[in-house]
Structure formats: structure tokens, C-alpha cells
Amino acid sequence: MQPEGESLDGDTMANAWAGAGVMVNSGPLNDIPAGKGEAESVPAAIAWLEANGKGQGESNYRLRDWLISRQRYWGVPIPVVHCPECGIVPMPDEQLPVTLPQDVEFSGRGASPLAQLEHWVNVPCPTCDRPARRETDTMDTFIDSSWYFLRYTDAKNPESAFETAKANGWMPVDQYVGGIEHAILHLLYSRFITKVLRDRGLLSCDEPFERLLTQGMVQNTAYKNPKTGKYVAPENVADPENPIDPDTGDVLEVFYEKMSKSKYNGVDPKAVLAKYGADTARMFILFKAPPEKDLEWDDADVEGQFRFLNRVWRLVTEYIAVRAHSSTPHPSSAPQQDLGKDEKTLRRAIHTAIQAITEDIEGDYQFNTAVSELMKLSNALNDSAAKESPVYTEGIRALVLLLAPFAPHMADELWHQLGHSESVHRAPWPVFDPKALVVDEITLVIQIMGKTRGTLEVPADSDKAALEKYARESEAAQRYLTGKEIKKVIVVPGKLVNFVVAG
Template sequence: VEQRQLNQWFLRITQYAEALLNDLDQLSGWPERVRTMQANWIGRSEGAQIRFQLSSGSGTIITVFTTRPDTLAGASYVVLAPDHPMVENLTTEDRRESIQAFQAEVARLSALERTSDDGPKRGVFTGATALNPLNGKHLPIWIADYVLADYGTGAVMGVPAHDQRDRRFAQRYGLPVQQVIDAEGAVAAIADGEAWTESGVLIHSGEFDGLNSIDAKERITRHGSQQGWAEAKVTYRLRDWLISRQRYWGCPIPIIHCPSCGAVPVPRDDLPVELPRGIDLSGKGGSPLGRQEAWVNVPCPSCGEPAKRETDTMDTFMCSSWYFLRFADPHNKERPFSREAVNRWLPVEQYVGGIEHAILHLLYSRFFTKALRDRGLIDVGEPFDRLLTQGMVQGTTYRNPSTGKYVAPADVADPEAPTDPNSGEPLEVLFEKMSKSKYNGVDPAAVIDRYGADTARMFILFKAPPEKDLEWDDADVEGQFRFLQRIWRLVESANTKIETLEPEERSEPLSESDATVRRAIHLAIKAVSEDLEDEIQLNTAIAELMKLTNAITSVGVTEMTTPVLKEALSTLLRLLAPFAPHLAEELWHQLGGTSSVHHAGWPELDPSALVQDSVDLVIQIKGKVRGTIQVPADADKEQLEALALASDVAAKWLEGQPPRRVIVVPGKLVNLVP
């Protein structure tokens, strides 16, 4: 693969770098991990641009950006990207052949290969030198594979004592290492071949000796600014968005290239530009659209002379970066969306997507929203209020660690002690992303055929929090199947007592059984509502349904009055409906429900049902739990202490001796210290 210079289309996302970074602070409903990934991708760096003049006196200047101007005195060489435009003129004749050979070699490497921390850092000396503006030293100018022409200025200063990448390069080519930052451990690290990359106090830096790194950065930059060779600078790792793609599938770029007029936009009346149909996609090289002469050759919209359409298509992220705006106004035939509709519906209250979209789709969507706002087309500045990044479903794999090969589960004789069927070697048992090559896929249809769709849903939702990876385990599928069967049996047992789900008036005061169940009902309403609305913890919501089912079963259908039993089962099925919709609907009608359970309305919380007359109080002796007693819910500290001292637990463990100290935590525990 050889990289070549192409004329391509970009969107200037870098113009929004500062806003994209700063507005991350507004996204409190996003996972911290995603916000950190975007911040790192945008990559704001504060430092200085420093100008190095060539030693030849030609007046040519090489500009570098550094976040460490405090290390300028330690620079021992300057490095340019192999394709930097200055390389041609800098290179001396005796170095030209080796420079050109190296450039050709690097052109075959990707940016990732060139900048990887693992690979060796290689380069070639150009034969030219530059002056260090701080101390006047002559620095050799190299080209190296790890410097990219489109990143920063395409040039860096090499400070091997204080940058690990520079150190490896200097060691490879015997370049000098000059320590200019002193701190405890720095001398030893540099002597051991490592770079000291932390802050410290300046040495070997002339008038700046003795300054700490923070002050020295500011002082050296100001000094250089006064002398004309430096200026404070903020840069970003973020690059402009390349949207050109040399392929058929994609949205055509609505530009016509005219020899006289240049790039001319397709007239609005001719939009959208549609892809030609029935073309041959078997050819190689360049865009397949470029070979469609009938489609490519058109008159210039400006002058009418023969012209050609743009044959690149857009990056597919161009479409996915604003589709949610169309959802707000899907039937608009005049425009993609109206300002009024978008202002009504956006920002999206809850967005769900994988973590893999953190620095592409999600960042581009934020950019699109801000750009459209600045064009006056919408008023919102952020597209998504809350974000949930769901994990992946993982399956069991059997892997031979010595060969790295995977073994199909069908070939494993004993899953408890798996061995390779060919070699007999023990196999590693792992949970990994499902893949055909790893033989760990699960067919959803088979699971649904055996257990039903509701069981499959319940297992997936209960097994792990939504943002975590889910480890598929058939035994846990069975567990959810049994839970749904329990609910089925519970409703069946109540059928003889309930003919309709119409609420009935309760008789007061409630019996102990009714009060216990009502409290469980409203604890479940409170917890499930919070899990769905606030935390999106679907697994703990299902756990609350299990608690409610246990509470109803423990008291027993026959021990409850009909009004409370109706309330219990009506609530259980309405809370269950989002998770197991089919079962909830069936059981709802079995109990006399007329309309759908999904139209029945969410249960309303009754705070009075949560009030308890008594609570369990833990009794600790010397910090260890020794028992519990029932106490009035409104008992104060003095009453709790008296009740604890009078309890059988205290009598048993204190053996009649008064405690030296009593610690009371109202409503929770009393700790008696003998």
C-alpha cells in the first residue's frame, strides 16, 4: 500500500475543538468514560511555537510546537516529517539519495504504524542544521518516520533526556543527551537510558537555571516572544474531518468541477444528487463513479461549459450524524427538519449506543448540532442529554494456550475439565465477544424456541448492568425461566379469588399480612421507577420484582384480603410488563384485565404504605452482630439504648455487667461495648 496526496473534502471540525471540549462539562448524563475519551481525542495542549533558523543564514525557519518549552536548552536535534515541504530544499546533495529512499519506504506505512510506541524510531540526517534560539547551539535536522506532516507543524524538537521517544531515537543514532531538568531520581533514570519526563528544576539553561518547570515554561515563552522566536500556543490533537470516500456506496458530494469556474455547488433544484443505477462494481482503482461517463459529464451550472461531477462520496458518518433531527420532523416534505420541531423535541432525553461510537459518531453528532445551531437552523447546542453505552454479549470459549487455537464446545468431552481433543492439553475457559471463529455464538432463535422470548429478555436484562459486558450462561437462562414460572403459578393460585382487576376499597386498619404486602408493593414501585427513570439499572429493577414476588408468596394468597391481593398482582404485572411483555399481557387477562396491561398506566407510589410502626434494630456487642430486636419506628436514642439494654441479647452477652460505652445509630443499630 502506498500513500498518495489526493484532493479531498474535509469538514472543519477543528473550528469547534474548544466548544466540543468545554461543553463536555454540560453532559452530566454521559458516562465519565465517554467524556474522557472525547476529551483525549480532542487533545487540548498548551505550549509554545518555537522558530528555529537554519544555520546557513538563509533566513529559512522551521517552526515546532512543544508542550515543554522548559526543556528547550536540552534540544539536541530537530526532526521533520519525511513528506514535510521543506525537506526538498534542506537536503544536501550528498544526503539526497538516502533521503529519497527513506521517503519512499515511509510512504508505504500507515500513520498508525509510524507512530506506534512498539516499533523502532527510524530516520535519516538531511545534512542541514538549525540554531537553538535559546543557546545558539547547532542542531542537526533529521527526517523520521514517527513525525507526521499533518500533525502540528510537521516538525518537532528532539529532547532525548526528557522525552522517551526522542531518547530511543537518539540512542539509535548516537545523538547527544543533555539533561536540563533536575529532580530526585532524574540523574539515575537518565543514566539508565530512560528519559525523565516529569517536572523539576532547570539546570544547564543559562539565566533560567533554578526555575521550576511551570515558571520556566512561561518565562522562556515570554523571553522568546520578546525576541521574536516564540509565542504561546494552544493546539489540538483533533484533525479536520476527512469525508471523501472513493467508493460507490455513500451520499454523493454535490459539487461539479468546471475547468473555468472551479468547484461549483449543484443547484438546489437539482438536489439530491442520486447514485447511478446498475453499474459494474468489479473494477479496481479509483472511485467506481469516475467510470460512469454519462453520470459524470454534465454542464457547469455557472457557465454551461462541459464539466464533471465530483466522484467521491461522503463518509457514512455524515448521514448518521444528524438522523435524529429528522426523527423530530419525519413527514416534512419541504426540508430535512423544521427549527420548531427540533426545538420541541431535542435534545434527545436518552440515547443508547456502544462505547465504540465515543470518538466518531457521538463526537460528529455534537459537531453537527453545534454547526447547525450556528447557522441559525436550530437552537440546541447538544444532541443527547443522557447517554447509555451498552456492553456486549459474550460467550464461552475453549482455547488451547500453547497453540492459540479455539476448540468447538461440541468437541469438548468434559466442560468441567476441558482438554484439547487432539493433544489432550488443558484448555483455557474464557468469556469473549461472540464470533464464528471462536465457536461461541448463541442462536437467539434456539433460546427463544426453548424458553420463550420473555425469558431471553429477562436473562439479558438481569445478567449484568446495561453498561457492562454480559457473559452468556445457560444455567442463568434456566433461572429466569423458573422465576417467570413462579409468577405464572402465583397468578393461577389467585384466580379463584380474583374475577376482575378493578380496585376495591381496603378495610382499615390493615392486618399485619396486608400491611407487610402493601409495604413490599410500594417499595417495589419506588425502586423500579428509580431504576428505570434515574439510573437505568435494569438488572436491579428485575431484582426488585423478585423481592415483590417473594413477599407476596411468603404471606400467601389466602392470607391477604382481596383488595390488597388485587393491588399486589396488578402492580407486579404492570412492573413486569416492560421486561416480560408477553407473559404480563397473558396473566393480566387471566386476572380479568380488559384492555392491554401496557395501557394500564404505571403504578402510583403511596408513601404512607412505606411507613412502619416498628423496625428491626441490630444489637452489636463490641462491634459484632449478636441479634436483632423489634423497636418502635419513632423511638429516640434514649429509648433505643434502654430497649437494647433490656433485651435478651444484652442479657446473654453482657452477663449482667453494665457496658462501658453505648453507641446508638437511630433506626439501625446499638453497639454495646463491655
């Protein structure tokens, strides 16, 4: 493998190249970037081997023998006894489950504390009834985490781990959320156990989890003294723009790091909840980054979400105050025909938001862009010139419904204030109307020799001939084309008409 831009001339290289490179001296693979990705050397080599009948690709799971026993009290007892006559004997079903004794002493010495409990350890052999000893190791917690989701499907079953019919009814898990630290061992073990249970006819699914989301970490600013290696608490940094260690006078390094007590960069959720409430905290976390990305804590952005929720509160309560005194209540669904220009513009904003937020939630969990759409809808309502229209009522309802998954407490309160007795979380999700997005007028640009001379609102479905006609009759054309010879007319449908004139 050769680093890009370096020669293979050995004596000019001070160190072995450890980065990504391209293939050399590899026949048909020369110049291909080294790696396992698409268009990289590993799949290319496999393809070549397969094409030439010299080998084939294979997935290698590296699942090695797995030592599941631990010398610990806290764990599931391994239900076997050691008999001097019979060897290792499984406990019969009627003696299961083997439970942990309560009278254990933690000495910190020797083997598992279970080994010290003679009354628990000494049992008759289930096969020959001679004195035998229980296994005192317990199972690794990885065993439990490999099938715990199956227990959720039948959590109170006293007879068995789960009933196959119930597990088959629920499984596989639709969406699994976990930290990246689980992405290898736990998930591999879970899949392994699932496949074993399937092979034994205890489960019908092949894979335990349909979808995995590995969420990012919450990070915050940490100040580190590069000389002492010690972290300094933010409240001891006088000027965050120019951070100095108050004890040593050294210039501090600034990092965004995973929150931790030792780095003094944790944020107490209780303080955020007390100052802004849970809805603001949720909105901030959802808005700041997509869930799979690390999230940088930012007090200004928390404040920003607080202000946004306050704007929504004002918007909805002002609407309620006005409508409460209105003698003409609006219907629960807005009329869709004979709408004015402002009503159409607002309705388009409402249904753009419904469509985008629905897709953001159901698709790749892009909650941050969903919150952006809520902000756009709130602005569109605020700026609307159609506040008296039933379309505005439709917009206020949609805003509260769309807000509900993100700021559940406030949305529920506003929903009640809007006159509903049921919770907003039981109300149907708003239905997207594609017709609301249809634009029936476009702005046509009128150009003379490529220079914009005016614009014109024309029906969106106008064909080329109609657009040229509108353009020729426009005020701009009348003004600039009088007495000139038109050599050519260029029509770009939906956009512009350009007149090319002589000399």
C-alpha cells in the same frame, strides 16, 4: 515521572517505566500521582499555572481537517460539477438532490464506478452551460451519521433535510445508546455538525445528545489452543472443567470473549427464543449485568430467569383461580388503614418494590437490580400470610405492572387474565406510597451487662424514657434484674436498652 517504590538510580532499571507513577523533580507537584484525573498531576499543574498567572487550561478537541470524500458508489453524491471555465460549481437547488445512477457496474478496478458512467458524469455547467463533469466521489457515511437523528424529526420532508421548527421541537435526543466504538469520532462529528447547523440558524440546540449510554458486549466462553492459536468449539470439549483439544490433546485456555463465529462462542438467539421465549431472554440479559457492563452468557442463569417467570405465572394464576370463586371481589385499590401486621408487612414490600424499580428505570438504568426487586416482591407475595387481604390483590397487580417492561408478553397475558381489556402497557405505572414504608413497630433488644437477654416489640416512635420503661417491665428484665442493683441504663433509640448492674 517515577514509578512508585523504584529508585531513579538509572542503572538498576532494565526498562523504561510505562505504568502510572508519581511526579518527581517538579517543585510543588512532587509526589502527586501522574494523570489527568481528580487530584492527579495534570489538573494540579493547570491549577498551579493559573494561580501563578503563567498559563491556563484549555480543552483541545483534536478535531482535525476531515476528508469527507470517498471513491465509492455507496454514498451521498457530492453535488458539485467541475467546469473547465468556472472551476468547481455547486449544483443549483432546483437540481438537488443529486441521486445515484442505477445502471452502475462494479468492476473493482480504478476509481469509483461512478467515474465510468459517462452519461451520468457529463453534464452542462450550471453557470455557463458548457460541458462539465460531475464530482464522482461520494461522501463518507460519517457525514450521514452526523445528522441522521435530525431527519427522524421530519422524515418525509421532500424539500429539505428537516424543518427547523420540527427539529427544535424534538431535539436534543434524550438518550443515546451505542457501542463504545462510537464514543470518539461519531459523537465528535455529530456535535460538530450540530454546532454548525446551530450557527447557521437551522437548529436551536447546542448539543445533539442529552445522555449517552455505551452498552456492554455479550461475551461467552471461548476455548483456545495456546500452541496452535486455534479455537475449539464448545461441543468438542468433552469436559469443560478440564478442557482438552480433541485433535492435539493440548490443554485449552478458557476465555470470556465477545461472541464471534471464528471463536465458536456465539449463542443463537433463535434457539433461546424457541426453548424459553423472548421474555426469558430479555430477563436474563437485563438481570445478568448493568447495561453498560459486558455480559457473560450463562445457560444456568437463563434457566434461572425461566424458573422465576414460571413462579410469577403460578403465583398470579393461582391468585386468579382463588379470587375467581370468591364472592367478595377486592376493590381496585387496597385500604390503607386498620391493616393487620401481615398486611402492613406485605404492603411495605409492595411499595419498596415500586419505589426501587421506578428509581432503577428512571435513574441510571439499573435493570439488573430492578429484576432483583421483582424477585423480592414475588417472594414476599408467595410467603405472605395475608393472601386473603385486598393488600394481596394490590401486590399481584403491582407485580404484573412492574414486570411489564421486563417481560412484556407474559405481563400482558397475565394482565388480561386479571380481567383487564386494555394492554398492561397502557395501564398507569403503580404509584409509590411513602406511608407504606413507615415502620410503626420496632424490635427492641434487652441487654444485661451487654448480653442480649430478650427482645420486645415496641412502638417505633417511643422516646428514650418510654424505651427504658418498656425494657424495665420486660420479662427478661424481670427475670435477670430481680434483687440486683441497677447502676446505669444505656438506651440506644430504635435499637436496644442495656442495664449495667452492680457486682
